[in-house]
Amino acid sequence: MTNVRQFKPEEPWQAPEGEPIVRIDNVTKRFGAFYAVDDISLNIHQGEFFSLLGSSGCGKTTLLRMLAGFETPTSGHIYIDGQDVTNIPAYERPVNMMFQSYALFPHMNVADNIAFGLKQEGMPRAEREARVAEMLALVQIEPLAKRKPHQLSGGQRQRVALARALAKHPKILLLDEPLGALDKKLREQTQFELVNIQERLGITFIVVTHDQEEAMTMSSRIALMHEGRIEQVDPPRRLYEFPSTRYAAGFIGSVNLFDGYVIQQDDDQVLIQCDEADSQLLVRHSQPLIPGMEVTVALRPEKIRVLNRLEEEAPNQLRGQIKEIAYLGDVSIYHVELPGGKRVQFTQSNIQALAEQPLTWDEEILLGWSANSCGVLTE
Amino acid sequence: MKLSSHLPPARNLIIAVPWFWLALFFLLPFLFVLKISLSEPVLAQPPYMDLIREIEDGFVTIVVNFSNYQMLLEDSLYLSALLGSLKIATLSTLFCLLIGYPMAYAIARSPAHWRLPLLMLIILPFWTSFLIRIYAWIGILKGNGLLNNLLMGLGLIDSPLEIMHTPIAVYIGVVYNYLPFVVLPLYATLIRLDLTLLEAAADLGCRPWKQFLLITLPLSMPGVLAGAMLVFIPVMGEFVIPDLLGGPNTLMLGKLMWTEFFSNKDWPLASSLAALLLLALIIPFVLLRHFERRAEEAAT
Numbered sequence: 001m002t003n004v005r006q007f008k009p010e011e012p013w014q015a016p017e018g019e020p021i022v023r024i025d026n027v028t029k030r031f032g033a034f035y036a037v038d039d040i041s042l043n044i045h046q047g048e049f050f051s052l053l054g055s056s057g058c059g060k061t062t063l064l065r066m067l068a069g070f071e072t073p074t075s076g077h078i079y080i081d082g083q084d085v086t087n088i089p090a091y092e093r094p095v096n097m098m099f100q101s102y103a104l105f106p107h108m109n110v111a112d113n114i115a116f117g118l119k120q121e122g123m124p125r126a127e128r129e130a131r132v133a134e135m136l137a138l139v140q141i142e143p144l145a146k147r148k149p150h151q152l153s154g155g156q157r158q159r160v161a162l163a164r165a166l167a168k169h170p171k172i173l174l175l176d177e178p179l180g181a182l183d184k185k186l187r188e189q190t191q192f193e194l195v196n197i198q199e200r201l202g203i204t205f206i207v208v209t210h211d212q213e214e215a216m217t218m219s220s221r222i223a224l225m226h227e228g229r230i231e232q233v234d235p236p237r238r239l240y241e242f243p244s245t246r247y248a249a250g251f252i253g254s255v256n257l258f259d260g261y262v263i264q265q266d267d268d269q270v271l272i273q274c275d276e277a278d279s280q281l282l283v284r285h286s287q288p289l290i291p292g293m294e295v296t297v298a299l300r301p302e303k304i305r306v307l308n309r310l311e312e313e314a315p316n317q318l319r320g321q322i323k324e325i326a327y328l329g330d331v332s333i334y335h336v337e338l339p340g341g342k343r344v345q346f347t348q349s350n351i352q353a354l355a356e357q358p359l360t361w362d363e364e365i366l367l368g369w370s371a372n373s374c375g376v377l378t379e
Numbered sequence: 380m381k382l383s384s385h386l387p388p389a390r391n392l393i394i395a396v397p398w399f400w401l402a403l404f405f406l407l408p409f410l411f412v413l414k415i416s417l418s419e420p421v422l423a424q425p426p427y428m429d430l431i432r433e434i435e436d437g438f439v440t441i442v443v444n445f446s447n448y449q450m451l452l453e454d455s456l457y458l459s460a461l462l463g464s465l466k467i468a469t470l471s472t473l474f475c476l477l478i479g480y481p482m483a484y485a486i487a488r489s490p491a492h493w494r495l496p497l498l499m500l501i502i503l504p505f506w507t508s509f510l511i512r513i514y515a516w517i518g519i520l521k522g523n524g525l526l527n528n529l530l531m532g533l534g535l536i537d538s539p540l541e542i543m544h545t546p547i548a549v550y551i552g553v554v555y556n557y558l559p560f561v562v563l564p565l566y567a568t569l570i571r572l573d574l575t576l577l578e579a580a581a582d583l584g585c586r587p588w589k590q591f592l593l594i595t596l597p598l599s600m601p602g603v604l605a606g607a608m609l610v611f612i613p614v615m616g617e618f619v620i621p622d623l624l625g626g627p628n629t630l631m632l633g634k635l636m637w638t639e640f641f642s643n644k645d646w647p648l649a650s651s652l653a654a655l656l657l658l659a660l661i662i663p664f665v666l667l668r669h670f671e672r673r674a675e676e677a678a679t
Contacts, residue, residue, distance in 0.1 A: 068578075068582055069581075069582075070578055070581075089581070090578070090581040090582050091581045091582070091583075091584050091585055091586055092584075095582075096582055096583065097578075097579075097582045099575055099578070099579055101573070101575055103573070103575040103576050103578065103579035104579075105576060105579070105580075105594065106576075106598070107597050107598060116580070116583050116585075116593075117582075117583030117584055120583055120584035120585050120589070121584055164583070165582075168583065168584070
């Protein structure tokens with residue numbers, strides 16, 4: 001997966017002395033007996049493009065709504081730019097939100113929708129009109145200023161919603177599934193624009209999405225949420241390459257999981273006995289593990305290569321038979337059955353698959369991978 | 380281009396039913412009324428002269444008589460009756476909206492399982508005859524009625540309040556009777572209001588009372604207009620409530636029409652009153668619709 005950021009973003013979360021723009025402190029939100037958000041603590045820094053990723057019901061929207069001020073935490077505190085906003089109503093918070101349904105005011109035209117928040121803060125007319133013009137230009141909808149929302153296409157409405165939410169120059173922009181209502185083509189194109197606008201304005205964006213590709217593409221960091229808790233917070237690449245939990249590994253992309261136990265721990269690598277694959281797995285890993293500990297090895301399908309011959313006594317090798325082949329255009333996915341019955345998935349780009357001897361059904365093959373390209377999960 | 384030629388026949392048939400209904404029970408009777416309004420009153424049965432008269436040898440003349448309309452314009456009684464009706468209709472509509480809007484709003488915002496029972500309470504009075512409900516108000520409002528006895532029993536007043544046979548009694552009766560016609564359409568628009576719009580307004584720095592003024596109220600205008608029309612139009616011609624609750628000096632078109640028609644047996648004059656009332660009601664709404672359409676076209 002690609003990240004569209006043109007430069008490597010600074011990593012403010014690495015600098016512990018910098019005061020975060022958003023500090024979420026042990027926040028819990030309960031609806032009756034249901035914990036929508038369960039004791040979450042999280043720091044988000046100025047200028048980040050931060051994604052809350054998870055499947056529906058994981059609490060990501062509730063967390064966003066608490067940042068906006070539409071829900072009050074059952075316990076815990078939220079600080080924005082150093083100020084405790086836990087009990088401050090939405091209309092007094094220095095944040096703005098772009099709604100999933102866009103929530104454009106149907107009785108106002110585009111320009112009035114964008115000017116709405118500026119009028120509320122009593123901005124003088126001349127300045128207000130200049131700001132509206134600036135916003136219309138930013139999202140490239142100048143000719144639509146006098147249209148009513150019902151006269152706009154879905155993509156145009158999305159731009160108006162973005163312009164309206166940005167008009168007040170908020171400290172933080174909250175976006176609830178910003179691209180959810182767009183079709184696939186438009187969505188891909190808009191991802192780039194959203195990132196460009198965010199980089200240009202330097203405003204912190206906090207995005208809620210269930211679409212992992214969208215989160216991977218746009219974010220500086222992703223918080224993966226599951227059942228009201230945060231599974232992992234990391235930049236997209238780290239989250240993909242080094243998932244820390246089984247859930248994280250399974251949620252982002254596809255993964256092969258091997259259950260086993262530690263048989264040998266060296267300085268920078270660990271050897272794991274995996275009975276279901278009838279093989280030994282070598283993983284380069286800095287996390288200290290105790291021999292005998294039960295762990296899971298995560299291996300991405302695209303990291304597996306087809307070997308020509310078995311290397312005696314070497315780890316990270318599997319023998320199996322191809323059972324399924326799925327052709328996806330750019331890549332093909334192969335399902336390989338190991339002698340013990342376990343299935344392993346691997347992918348091969350088609351430029352490679354066609355150049356060599358093509359793999360076919362029921363073919364016996366050898367698979368291998370490097371110790372750098374897999375990770376150990378302990379939970 | 381004729382629209383109907385592009386429609387499938389089954390659809391035409393369905394549209395034809397209400398048109399037929401309107402033509403048979405609204406347009407046709409109105410044409411009768413119009414005809415009678417242009418005739419002369421006579422002492423006969425029916426008490427008006429036919430417009431079409433055969434003189435002799437198959438010669439036919441049509442005699443159109445505008446004197447009824449002339450009389451309506453010349454005698455100030457009719458103008459003041461029109462103004463009286465306008466005043467009562469306008470003020471009652473206003474009162475109905477002022478009382479009905481908070482009611483509709485409260486029902487629309489109450490928990491879902493409360494809404495149906497509350498709506499039932501609004502509709503419940505319709506299960507009793509209209510006349511019985513108005514007579515009940517006589518029992519409440521009259522000199523030694525429920526209200527006066529209660530207030531005197533509590534020691535709040537020494538002598539009975541004179542409400543019966545005053546305009547106040549008419550307002551009470553009209554507002555009470557027409558309130559559901561305001562609450563129901565308002566409820567229908569308020570329940571459909573997308574509450575995210577209010578969140579969006581709050582998010583942009585709008586306080587709750589301004590959210591109501593800038594978002595809820597403008598978006599509920601269709602309901603306000605529908606409710607206002609459902610009150611204003613029938614109250615303009617209302618006869619029973621002012622007759623039963625109002626005094627002799629409550630001057631309204633409906634009452635006047637009744638007097639002309641039944642007491643004075645002047646059918647032509649009563650008919651011309653009816654025709655004028657219809658015009659007075661239709662013209663503003665046609666104009667309103669026209670300007671609305673203009674505004675819509677200007678926006679596109």
